[in-house]
Amino acid sequence: AQSVTQLGSHVSVSEGALVLLRCNYSSSVPPYLFWYVQYPNQGLQLLLKYTTGATLVKGINGFEAEFKKSETSFHLTKPSAHMSDAAEYFCAVRPPNTGNQFYFGTGTSLTVIP
């Protein structure tokens, strides 16, 4: 079965510091990869996704992620944290040719310290 691991359920960074949220997946076939953001009492919003092609993917709000096949990772980064980045972040995978199922990590709560 597919699994998605997000290391660190809580991450705190200072405003202006680098944001790094980690995501690893278990799959012999590279899946489609996604990062979502969730603000309190709201639905999830897509930040970025990797399907094929360039392994460095840029998303909204200055976030980017790099797909590393050899490490089965898809870590999310942002060079400079802003207070508005405080939210819950979820990594998700969609294995190709498996009936449209998505698998989510347990989420990382990002706190930005002023």
Add this chain to the structure above:
Amino acid sequence: DGGITQSPKYLFRKEGQNVTLSCEQNLNHDAMYWYRQDPGQGLRLIYYSQIVNDFQKGDIAEGYSVSREKKESFPLTVTSAQKNPTAFYLCASSTGAGTGELFFGEGSRLTVL
């Protein structure tokens, strides 16, 4: 604007009552999903549907039921058999093919009194 509408946003229920959560989409997506979210547990799949009149159980289907009579609609019923129904429920849809992502509604928070 295209999107997914969930209603109600907040719902209170007495123990032993069934309740139905509404999910409507105007994105012309084939696939629709229901997830349950609890603190610290991420999203867990309850049911999903890839086409009209067809749906499959997810990881935690016990105590829930769904229908998919129209492409646009995928209501979720939380029955009295669900032992711990207090949670945040999220509806989502996708194109059902290719590399499409999930689009989410704003969620419904159910509290059992």
